[in-house]
Amino acid sequence: MSDNEQRIPLTFAEVYRLARAAGAEMVPPFDLKHGLDELSAWIDREVDIVEEADGGFSPAALRHSQLELRGRRDLLEELATLARRPAGEGPAVLVGTGGAGKSTLAAALAERARSWGQQVWWVSAADPAGFSAGLTRVIRDLGGSTTDMESVANGAADGPDRLWRLLERSSSRWLLVIDDADDPWTLAEADSPAGIQDGTGWLRASKRGLVVVTSRETDPRMWVKARLFVVGHLGTADAAQVLRDLAPQAGDDTEARNLVRRLGGLPLTLHLAGTYLGSGVAPSPSFAAYDRALGSRTGTMVARTAEIALDGLAHQGIPQARALLRLASCYAPTSIPTRMLSISGLQEALDGLTGVGLIQSGSAAITLHPVVTDTSRAHLEGSEVWHAAVAHLVGALQELSYDQPECWPEYRLLSQHLLALLDTAAEYGDNKHLALLADATASVARAFNHSGESGAAGRLCRTALAHCAALGEEHPAVLRLRHQLAWTVANRGDLTQAEAIYQDVLGIRRRVLGDSHPDTLRSRHESGWIASLLGRWAEAEQLYRSTLRDCLLHLGPDSRDTLTTRHELAYAIARQGRIDEAEPIFEEVLRDRRRVLSDLAPQTLQTQHALAWITARKGRWAAAEVRYRQLLGLRQVLDADHPHTLLTLHELAWTLARQGRRAEAETIYRQVLERRDRTLGADHPDTETTRWALDELRHGRVVDAVHFA
Template sequence: MPAAVESVFVSYAGPDRAWAEWAAWHLREVGHAVELDVWDWRIGDNFIERMNDAMRRATTVVALFSNNYFDPARWTREEWTSVVARRERIVPVTIEPLTASDIPDILTAVIRKDLHSLDEQAAITALLEAVNGPTGPRTAPSFPGTPAPVHAAPAGGAQGQRPRLPSGAGLPRVWNVRDRNPHFTGREALISRIREGLLGGRQAVVQALHGLGGIGKTQIALEYAHRFASQYDTVWWIDAAQADQILVRYTELAARLGIAKPEAGAEHNARTLLEHLHTQDRWLIILDNADDPHDFEGLIPTGPGHVLITSRNPGWNDRVHSLNLGVFARSDSLAYLSARMPGITPDQAGGLADDLGDLPLALAQAVGVITSGMTLDRYRHLLTEKTAKLMANGGPPGYPAPLAAAVDIATNRLAGDHPDASDLLRLGAFLGPEPIPTAWLEAVRDRLSTIAVDPDDIMWPQTALQPLARYGLARVDHETFQIHRLTQAILRDRSGQADTVRSEDDVATILTTVDPGDPDTPAAWPRWAAYTTHLAARKDTATSRPELRQALVRAARYLIKSGQERTARDLISALHESWTGVLGEDHPHTLDSAHYLGHVISYFGQYGEARRMHEDTLERRRRTLGEDHPDTLDSAHSLA
């Protein structure tokens, strides 16, 4: 027990979590009350409130100085500036070499303790001296090169196994992981969840990451392996796409561990490995791109080590603890683009990220093409006009294929194995990129020309949606499915003229069958929100489809009534321009669009233009519809 018990808050950057766990463990071991976010804060807590409360309670803030720590985009900046502003005690310990220019001027005068380049005993002594004063530890920790004994977990959710000194242990003795991606960005909360799941002590020493193709599953697993390499003795990466090769891959690991018998065969050696791992700790097996869970029956290692699985198939949900990955948060997309293309403006980065749907693979491809000599404007234009051709180029390191090739491979497999699911995927490509309610399909199942639905199949469309999820081509839940906008664009580009026309016909059938309700009624607005995104995606083809034009006019009314004036202006302006050119200025639907455009531009202070448009619309409606037509009277009311 130290002479004076401190209430310690450990302040660190996300990539340095292994250091934070190590420091928190040893400070608790000697009796300090330590608060560490990943051990003590619950999912759903307000991060800012918890941080402020912890800073108020702390008598000492141990700050793990690193280059990551001083990244201006991280919350650590708020943490150390708050401590300095309140003149409270901050104990800086450096975990990697830093120069004076790396540290903010206000902190350069604060005495720091270096932990980097020390062995673990010396690092523990340095840490405790920094917090306690010159007192050493009471018990001798184990040498990093030997397995550490398991201690009871400290209160507050810390792991049961003593964390190792990150710099002291280095890479594991057995390691076959490829080089780290130097451009890995974001995903801090996700990597934290993976770490917590693997340390959770339930069945979930196995974690599965699943999601769409190009979402970055392999890159996240790679970053986790490197970030926490020091906490393992063995890290073994297995390309699990070919399930029949798993026994061979296990035999290779058994040979590296010195437990294989060459004459015994792959199956015997794989079983020997699994039995060996069951008795060992500090190992991590990564099964990358594992498809069908049934192929891995009896082949997932058990014991006190960890298994990390990446897969497109959400079927792993039923067997192990799983995380369903989404696209980048917009902030991560902006950070990635800004780091890779230093001259890009925030508006340019935001526009490109929006065009690419924040898909990590697509962002990496875009950077590869743009930085090799193409202007950003040219790239965005081609992305609209020639999506499939553009996405076939610029395959980035670390990904097995460019996005277009990955989509082609998955869709070809899907067409061969599940033709009905392939038809549904093609139809979904002509709807919008937002979630598509499965109830819409159920309502028109007997009127679709692109899909032959068995009238006796009571499980359709669920039976057709499951393969889309398994092949990583769509996100599927109990009420909706969603296809990424770039996957949709590639599929549309790959469709012939006849298939395109038939798909457009079916989409029109779906969208005219849906009735979201009265656009003036707030209770109907959630239904209109989903409906409008899919209508707007078809606004260009709606010009030739009368059944969609009136629905788009009603959608514009919903946007205005629900206070979305900017979105309404963008939609109705595009419709008015298109319909004026094709249908003529006196067509009833053109006049409908002019009527609502006059309304919406007045919200932006364009009163003169709004009055001119209402006058013109009223004159045309009087002439074409008559003085007493309800639309004519509506225009007179708007002008008044």
């Protein structure tokens, strides 16, 4: 959470309620003496997972929101009135400087909304991938179709309309919190010249629910159609009470007020100061001593409070806490995996920083306040720490595989840290580390493209190309970025532009790297792929054959790239009617993919599916039926509505109809039509294909299935 720092002890009832809100089916047994400690530890494990993997409501903020809500009760009540009975007003936008407590206020409102039975979503707008993923989850929860989700994931212009149609049809009231929207243009419709002002983007008025936005952008001209709520500093009395609540032994009310006059009323600095004084780390834990320490320092108040805490930790024998905070500040503030924070004495440093409120620490990740990140980043001396941060991120990405669905959430998480490093590349980067970041971006974009988030992939590639321009247009890493960008353009449906990018990249790679370099071979393969998408099958076949010869020579027969080219060559041959020629190629590819990958690898199942279709095309209907049923058994791990499952069922119905078992075929076609209509939409080409096949079957005619590679 961006505007929260210190955790405070919760009552038994509060912890139990949070456990239930986080989705716990049961609470572990505990005795009265140790119950809160055990349950808090359980919350640390389970709730942190909910936050990072689910992206929904963030209950961790409520661990310490009660203190931060001091002086905010009237504002919370006003927001609660809007949320409980929406009257069609514009979105509520909480604006203020970093550290003012905007996200804490939104989290408290979200807790209220949940207690009323409202559906609550929490979406971060801090980075494109996270924003896209969060909105996609909202659509999924609302029962949206695959087309709806793909529209948002790909950044299509109709994405906001699709989301809002679903929100307005929701059977229950809802609250949508969009956190960290410091750039209001993120919330605008794609390519809208009016930003959010035209009311066609992600922010709209509704009588079914309320959108709440938190932002550091305080210019009211950016929020013309919104209800603006300024979250400012606390008054002296409330601020002094915050200090006394956090450090009750540090002094009386007068001394607390004196310190407030020095600190100001920003909740973040109050919590840093109070938490430090109450942590047991301070050598002189009094308000008066802290006031004197502040007077001997320069810089922003957040910087001064942070440095006092770091000095206190060093005095306690934990000097590495400062190095850890500097390293963490190179990344995005939220969910930094601890495995990317490799320093000596890591756990001791984590415990120390958590104790003084500079970080929130979970089981496998930490979170910083964005202002603390900015402050600590300003203290970086030279580029050594930044270079280490790049190396750790690259190492984490190398552990992942772009085509494995279980890795995609991790790619999404790491993408925000990649963007943070790119934002500071001009200041700290040399060509070596710029190239590492460019390659890392290409890797993440490749995973996004495979997962269907080509919109996020395109934005990542364009951002990296802008930051890495110093490498020059012929640098291999820049060409890899452009290669992935072309894929996103093709997925968007602009095949002509995609082909132009691919051809330009291919020309440079041939000139700079040579015709047989692995990157050049990938460009040559994509030239065949684009030709096939454009229906130029004979040209695609020749391009695949030429590429395959050099893949076999330079990459070897077991390379994934070689196997992919062999598979798509077979398909290009089949699409030209030469089924007998394509079948043995597919069989060889299947055998090799099973050996090199696995029986259940997506690429292996893709080839097995192609062979089932080939068998049917040859009129061997019973044998094709057996293959399709085997394929369905192997795809049991997929959801019943997954497009691959539905395609397999559609083609199984085709084989049954061809065997004269029309009643069975009609039953399956109806099932597929219902699922495709629900998940893809009535006007999706796949839905229309099944509807046509079903209508024809009812009139005594069988429609042959056209399989795609």
